[in-house]
Amino acid sequence: MRTRRDPVKLAETGFDLAIIGGGMIGTGVARDAAMRGLKTVLFEKEDFCYGTSGRSSRMIHGGLRYLANYDLGLVREGLREREILLRIAPHLVKPLKFLIPLYGSFLHRMKLKIGMILYDLLSYDKSLPNHKYLSKEKVLDSEPALLESELHGAYVYYDSQIALTERLCMENVVSAERHGALLMNHAKVVGLIKETNAVSGVKVQDTLTGKEAEFRAKLVVNVGGPWLDEVVQGVRGKQSPLARTTKGIHLVTPKVTKDALALFAADGRAYFVMPWLDFELVGTTDTDYEQGMDAVKADVDDVEYLRSEVKKAFPRASWDQIHYTYAGVRSLLRIQGVKESSVTRRHVIYDHEKKEGLKGLVSVIGGKLTAYRGIAEDIVDVVADKLSTGPECMTAKEKLPGANVSELEKVHANMGSVAAEHGIGAETIAHLVSLYGSRYSEVLDYIKKDKRLKERICETNPDIMAEVTHAIQKESACTLSDFMLRRSLIGFRKCEGLDCCTKVANKMAKGLGWNARELASQIGAYRDEIAKRHAYERKQSPKPVPVPSSKRTAAGRLPTRSPARRSRRARRRVRRRPA
Numbered sequence: 001m002r003t004r005r006d007p008v009k010l011a012e013t014g015f016d017l018a019i020i021g022g023g024m025i026g027t028g029v030a031r032d033a034a035m036r037g038l039k040t041v042l043f044e045k046e047d048f049c050y051g052t053s054g055r056s057s058r059m060i061h062g063g064l065r066y067l068a069n070y071d072l073g074l075v076r077e078g079l080r081e082r083e084i085l086l087r088i089a090p091h092l093v094k095p096l097k098f099l100i101p102l103y104g105s106f107l108h109r110m111k112l113k114i115g116m117i118l119y120d121l122l123s124y125d126k127s128l129p130n131h132k133y134l135s136k137e138k139v140l141d142s143e144p145a146l147l148e149s150e151l152h153g154a155y156v157y158y159d160s161q162i163a164l165t166e167r168l169c170m171e172n173v174v175s176a177e178r179h180g181a182l183l184m185n186h187a188k189v190v191g192l193i194k195e196t197n198a199v200s201g202v203k204v205q206d207t208l209t210g211k212e213a214e215f216r217a218k219l220v221v222n223v224g225g226p227w228l229d230e231v232v233q234g235v236r237g238k239q240s241p242l243a244r245t246t247k248g249i250h251l252v253t254p255k256v257t258k259d260a261l262a263l264f265a266a267d268g269r270a271y272f273v274m275p276w277l278d279f280e281l282v283g284t285t286d287t288d289y290e291q292g293m294d295a296v297k298a299d300v301d302d303v304e305y306l307r308s309e310v311k312k313a314f315p316r317a318s319w320d321q322i323h324y325t326y327a328g329v330r331s332l333l334r335i336q337g338v339k340e341s342s343v344t345r346r347h348v349i350y351d352h353e354k355k356e357g358l359k360g361l362v363s364v365i366g367g368k369l370t371a372y373r374g375i376a377e378d379i380v381d382v383v384a385d386k387l388s389t390g391p392e393c394m395t396a397k398e399k400l401p402g403a404n405v406s407e408l409e410k411v412h413a414n415m416g417s418v419a420a421e422h423g424i425g426a427e428t429i430a431h432l433v434s435l436y437g438s439r440y441s442e443v444l445d446y447i448k449k450d451k452r453l454k455e456r457i458c459e460t461n462p463d464i465m466a467e468v469t470h471a472i473q474k475e476s477a478c479t480l481s482d483f484m485l486r487r488s489l490i491g492f493r494k495c496e497g498l499d500c501c502t503k504v505a506n507k508m509a510k511g512l513g514w515n516a517r518e519l520a521s522q523i524g525a526y527r528d529e530i531a532k533r534h535a536y537e538r539k540q541s542p543k544p545v546p547v548p549s550s551k552r553t554a555a556g557r558l559p560t561r562s563p564a565r566r567s568r569r570a571r572r573r574v575r576r577r578p579a
Contacts, residue, residue, distance in 0.1 A: 005184070005206070006211070007184070007187065007204055007206045007211050007212070007213040008211060008213045010041075010182065010184075010213070010215075011204075011213035011214060011215045011216075013039075014039075014216045014217070014218075015039045015040065015041045015182075015215065015216065015217040015218070016033075016038040016039045016040065016217065016218050016219065016387060016389075017033050017038050017039070017040045017041070017217055017218070017219050017220075017221065017383055017387075018040075018041050018042075018043070018201065018202050018215055018217035018219070018220045018221070019033075019040065019041070019042040019043070019220075019221050019223060020042075020043055020189050020202065020220065020221070020222045020223060020224050020231055021042075021043075021044065021051075021222070021223035021224045021225055021227070021231075022042055022043070022044025022046075022047070022048040022049070022050070022169075022173075022183065022185060023044075023048075023049060023050075023051055023052060023053035023054075023169065023223065023225055024049070024053040024165065024168070024169050024172070024369055024372040025053075025223050025225075025347075025364060025367055025372045025375050025376055025379075026042060026044070026223040027042065027048060027049075027169050027172035027173050027176060027183070028172050028372045028373050028375070028376030028395070029042075029221060029223060029376040029379050029380060030042045030172070030173075030176040030181045030183055031172045031175045031176040031179070031181070031376070031395060032373075032376045032377055032379075032380040032393055032395050033176075033181070033380050033383065034175075034176045034177075034179035034180050034181035035175075035179050035391075035393075035394050035395065035398070036380060036384060036389065036391040036392075036393070036394075037389070037391055038380075038383070038384075038387070038389065039180070040176070040180075040181040040182070041181070041182045041183075041184070041215060041217065042176070042181065042182070042183040042184065043184050043187040043188070043189050043202065043204055043215075044183075044184065044185045044186070044187065045186070045187065045188035045189070045207065045227070046185070046186065046294075047185045047186065047478070047479070047481070047482045047486055048166075048169050048170060048173055048183070048185050048476070048486065049165060049166045049169035049170070049486050050486070051225050051226065051227075051293075051328065051329070052225045052226060052328045052329060052330060052331065053165050053169055053225075053369060053372075054165055054166055054169075054328070054485075054486065055248070055250075055296075055326050055327060055328020055329075056165055056248075056328065056369050057248075057250065057272060057281070057283050057284055058161060058162050058163060058164075058165055058276060058281065059096070059159060059160070059161055059162070059272070059274075059369075059370070060081075060082050060085050060086075060093050060159065060160035060161065060162050060369070060370045061078060061082060061159035061160065061370055062075045062076070062078035062079035062082060062119060062122065062123060062159065062370075063075050063078045063345065063368065063370070064115060064119055064157075064159075064262065064270075065270040066078075066345065067115045067118055067119070068115075069342065069344075071344065071345075071346070072118070072122065073346075074344070074345060074346055074368075075118075075119070075122050076122045077371050077374060078368060078370045078371055079119075079122055079123040079126065080125070080374070081370050081371045081372075081373055081374050082123075082126075082159065082160055082370060083123070083125055083126055083127060084373060084374075084396050085160070085162075085370075085373070086127060086128075086160060087399070088373075088395075088396070088397075088398070088399045088400050088403060089168060089171065089399070089400045089402075089403055089437075090403055090405070090408075091402050091403055091408060091433070091434075091437030091438070092162055092163075092164065092167055092168050092171070092400075092402070092437065093160050093161070093162050093168070094160060094161055094162075094163070095128055095158055095159075095160055096158065096159055096160055096161040096259075096260050096274065097156065097158055097259045097260065098156070098157050098158065098159060098259065098260045098261065098262055098274075099134070099139065099142070099143065099154045099155070099156055099259055099260070099261045099262070100112060100116075100154055100155045100157070100261070100262045100263075101139065101146060101147075101151055101153075101154045101261065101263065101313075102151065102152040102153050102154055102155070103147075103150050103151060103152065104150075109152060112155060113155070116131040116155050116157060117131075119131065119157060120157075128158040128159075128160075129158055130157075131155050131156060131157040132155070132156050133153060133154075133155060133156075134153055134154045134155070134156055135153050136148075136151050136152060136153050138153075139151065139153060139154040142258055142259065143257055143258060143259070143261070144316065145256055145257070145314040145315075145316040145317040146261075146313065146314060146316075147312065147313055147314065147315055159260075161260075161274070161276070162369075163276060163277060164435070164489070165369065166485070166486040166487070167435055167436075168400075169486075170475055170486070170487070171400040171401055171402055171403075171437075172400070173475070173476070174401045174439075174474075174475070175398075175400055175401050178401065183476070184204075184206075185476055185478060185482070186206065186207045186208050186478050186479070187204050187205070187206055187207070188204065188205050188207050189202045189203065189204055189231060190203050190204065190205050190212070191203040191234055192220065192231075192232065192234060192235050192361070193214060193216070194234075194235050194358075197357055197358055197359060198358070198359035198360045199220050199235060199352075199358065199359070199360035199361040200216060200217070200360055201214055201215050201216040201217050201220070202214070202215050202217070202220060208478055217360075218360070218387055219360055219361075219362065219383055219386055219387060220360060220361050220362070221362050221363075221364065221379060221383065222361065222362065222363040222364065223363075223364045223379075224331075224363075225329070225331045226243070226245045226293045226329040226330070226331045227293055228242060228243050228331055228363055228364075228365065229241045229242055229243055230293075231363075232352075232361070232363060235358060235361070236352075236356070236358075239356070240334070241334055242334060242350060242363060242365055243331045243332060243333070243334055243365050243366075244288070244331075244332045244333065244334040244335065244336070244343060245288070245289050245290060245293070245329050245330065245331055245332070246286050246287060246288055246289055246329070246330045246332060246340045246343070247285065247286075247287050247288075247289035247296055247302075247327060247328070247329055247330075248283065248284035248285050248286055248327065248328055248329075248330060249283065249284060249285050249298040249299075249302040249303070249306070249325055249326070249327040249328075250281055250282060250283035250284055250298075250325065250326050250327075251281075251282040251283065251298075251303065251306050251307065251322050251325055252276070252279045252280070252281060252282075252322065252323045252324050252325065252326070252492075253279060253280045253282060253319060253321060253322055253323060254279065254280065254318075254321055254323070255275060255278065255279055255280050256273070256280045256314060256317045256319075257273055257274070257275060257280060257314075258275070259274075259275070260272060260273070260274030260275065261273045261274070261313075263309070263313050265305075265309045266309065266312075269286065269341055271283060271284065271306065271309065272284075273310060273313070273314075277489070277492060277493075278493075278494070279323060282306050282307075282310055283306065285302050285305060285306065286330075286340040286341045287302075287340060288340055289329055293329050295532075296327045296328065296329050297325075297327050297532045297533075297535040297536070298325035298326070298327045298533075298535065298536050299535075299536055300536050302325075302327070302536070303322070303325060303536045307319050307322075323494055323496075324496060324530075324533040324534060325533050325534070325536060326533055331365060331366060332344070332345070332365070332366050333346070333348050333365050333366050334365075344366070345366060345367070345368050346366060346367075347364060347365065347366045347367030347368075347371070347375045347378070348364070348365045348366055349362060349363075349364055349378060349379060349382055350362065350363040350364070350365055351382070362379070362382060362383070364379060373395055373396065376395065377393045377395060377396075380393065381393070400437075401437075401438075401439055402436050402437025402438050402439040402440075403437055403438065404437070404438035405438075407438035407441075408433070408437060408438050411429070411433055411438075411440065412433070415429050415430060418444075422444050422447050422448075422454060423447075423451070423454055424447070424454050424464065425462070427462050428456070428462045428463075428464060430462075431462040431463065431489075432444070432467075435467075435488070435489065442470060442474060443464075443466050443467055443470045444466070446466040446469050446470060447464075447466050452465070453465045453466035453469060454466065457490065457500050457503065457504060458490075458495075458499055458500035458503070460493065460494075460495060460499070461489070461490055461493055461495075461500070463488050463489070463490055465507060467483075467487070467488055468483060468504055468507045468508060468511070469507075469511060471483045471487040471488070472508065472511040472512060473511075475487055477508070478512070479522060479525070480501060480504060480505045480508060480522040480523065480525065480526045481522075481525060481526050481529050483504060483508065484497045484501060484504065484526060485529070490504075491530070496530050496533070497526070497530070498527070498530060501523055501526050501527070502523055505519055505522050505523050505526075506519070508522070509522075
């Protein structure tokens with residue numbers, strides 16, 4: 001059984017840098033800082049990759065649409081970082097072919113042509129192919145469900161996909177820890193320690209035990225994403241918020257397309273339709289959002305906006321079935337008076353000492369998933385300057401832990417023999433490599449100690465019980481949701497893990513010392529998390545059913561169930577699914 005961490009004991013040592021926020025940028029900062037020799041600690045109130053990073057479109061791209069805003073620098077940054085990630089994380093970041101169907105006026109098509117040329121020029125150091133043109137016939141051969149009317153052809157270009165941002169985030173965690181950093185999930189910063197006009201540390205609560213401790217640090221970096229303003233509110237008082245927060249949702253549907261497509265909605269906004277795992281991923285929206293950041297979910301209007309657009313784009317396909325949705329909140333620079341999609345995605349490093357006279361605190365606003373490593377480098381450069389330390393950034397050169405190319409080549413060449421050696425199927429080995437890269441052997445080592453751990457978690461997924469033990473002992477999994485949604489693929493499958501969550505929870509209970517009450521709580525919390533993906537279903541009006549006119553209301557409308565009753569019925573549907 002893993003012993004519980006003690007924040008009070010961990011806080012006895014002072015740190016050079018304390019980081020608030022365990023998303024892609026935060027863990028990237030921790031990795032970079034630790035590699036430069038800074039004594040680093042990171043706090044994440046939920047789990048690594050819990051927030052915005054885990055709710056993205058899962059693309060590593062330059063951002064073709066930002067060319068329309070003439071933000072060539074942002075596009076170049078994304079394309080440069082795309083190439084770096086293809087090199088340092090080849091086991092997770094994969095090339096992805098995109099089509100841009102050509103509809104509309106000659107002028108619109110010429111703008112897209114110029115955009116394609118610029119995209120190629122700005123990615124002059126790329127390893128991916130240049131764009132090319134496809135005729136209408138070839139486009140429809142490739143994507144027969146696409147709208148044929150007024151189609152002129154398509155441009156083909158290449159970007160990249162990170163199917164599991166959660167695993168990329170974990171790679172940063174593992175790397176940072178190997179270089180001496182302390183990273184704590186389920187550790188909420190409940191306050192900043194302020195002495196006169198300087199921040200000298202953070203007050204932290206372990207949300208699993210309730211214990212609190214004060215961690216001292218020479219500098220605090222706030223990478224709280226949509227929680228950024230909440231984090232610094234206690235030391236900034238009534239000053240204007242720093243971030244503008246917008247919501248983006250995605251639909252997960254049965255697979256429709258062969259390749260990814262970049263499309264334009266009726267309102268002019270770009271959106272994507274792309275293969276993801278065994279599904280189609282459709283997204284995203286961009287609407288201002290200032291409600292509870294932890295409660296964000298897809299609403300009926302969000303879902304119908306995307307569904308109506310893809311129905312028009314693919315009239316030969318059915319979009320009636322949605323397996324589930326997910327939603328996240330972006331943290332952008334607070335620019336008012338412009339529509340959400342026009343707000344820059346550039347990051348801003350806000351030095352509270354220069355702006356407000358408050359020493360020891362730096363906040364990071366905005367930034368794209370693709371550019372996380374470069375953003376982290378910029379942040380640590382500022383930190384190094386303030387702390388007068390000299391080492392240069394090495395994160396673009398040193399591969400992430402699971403990216404040992406020779407080991408990856410070896411296992412791909414000997415998949416069958418590796419599987420036979422451990423008494424499991426080649427499908428399972430391939431799956432472990434897709435999750436852990438060259439670190440797959442860490443999971444297999446547990447089977448050598450206990451043969452029972454080669455048992456599959458369920459019949460519909462290739463995951464094995466050894467992954468649960470590995471997640472607890474090597475990857476800081478503290479809750480059922482940590483494992484199901486951010487260490488494994490199980491929560492993203494069609495079953496959403498509802499048919500095996502009890503089995504996994506029982507295994508975690510033994511490793512983490514849960515009693516019966518905690519076990520039930522963990523299962524309930526996971527089911528509630530899954531239910532949020534289906535929240536829009538509870539708000540949809542029932543399909544109209546013909547009834548005699550005598551049963552109509554005075555206003556002439558059909559009587560419908562109350563929202564509360566629909567909510568109860570939807571919750572029962574989720575909970576009735578087999579455990």
